[in-house]
Amino acid sequence: MDLKGFRLMLAVFLAVLPTAAFSDQSSVPPQSLSSSQDWWLSSNGMYGGTITALAVSPNFTGDQTLLAGTSSGGVFKSTDGGAQWRAVNTGLGDTQMKALAYSPSYGVDKTVFSAALHGGIKKSTNGGESWEWLGSASNGHAYCLGISPQYASDSTLFGGVSGVGVYRTTNGGTAWDLVNTNLTNL
Incomplete structure (x- = not known):
């Protein structure tokens, strides 16, 4: 490619870049990665920085429920497979999420756990x-x-706490025991 062709290609690239990079991606159709995998942006209704935790309901095929934790916006819930999200932060306190976990019996007990940077386990x-x-x-x-x-x-639930170690509860979170035997450099 000669210099004139390169300049033309660069001009087209720079003209298209703002539209491609900053357009609303929520309406972008799935982009096929292979014949069997489709991916699309699924953040409609979310705010709060980076996604730091993601949990899929054990009953996902029936309830289409997902939870997403963010670095500063707390927890978001989707009940339509990720098409729409809404904040579910009542009683959460700290919104700097690190982990989310569903009870394996979520379809019956509706129990979910969250871990936050400054708010402990909820x-x-x-x-x-x-x-x-x-x-x-x-x-x-x-x-x-x-x-x-x-x-x-x-x-039984386990939680990892920075600088302390691993805690275990065998009563759903009422009482916790430190279970650090042979864990070092915490």
Whole structure:
């Protein structure tokens, strides 16, 4: 390509860039990555920075429910497979989300857990519509969650807290035990 051709290509690129880069992407049709995978932007109704946590309902095929945590806007819920989102932050307090986890029996118990940078671990028993704090041991910089596959019968949840370690509850969050045996450099 000669210099004249390069200049023409650069001019076209610069003319198209603002439209392509800053247009409303919510109406963009799915872009095929292969013959069996379609992806599209799914953030209609969201605000609050970066998506830091994403959880899919164990009953997704029936309820189409997703939760997304953001770096500063709290938790957002979609009940239509991600087409529309709305904030569900009642009782949440800290909106700097790090993790979200559904109860494996969510279809029955509607229980969801959240971990926040400064707000510790919270629990919702109404599908994320409102949240309650789970006691002093879960306070602090909570970064991750793990939930027992048999949560409905054993009520076991784990939470990772920065600088402290791993906490475990076997009663749904009423009491917590530090379970750091052989964990070092926390």
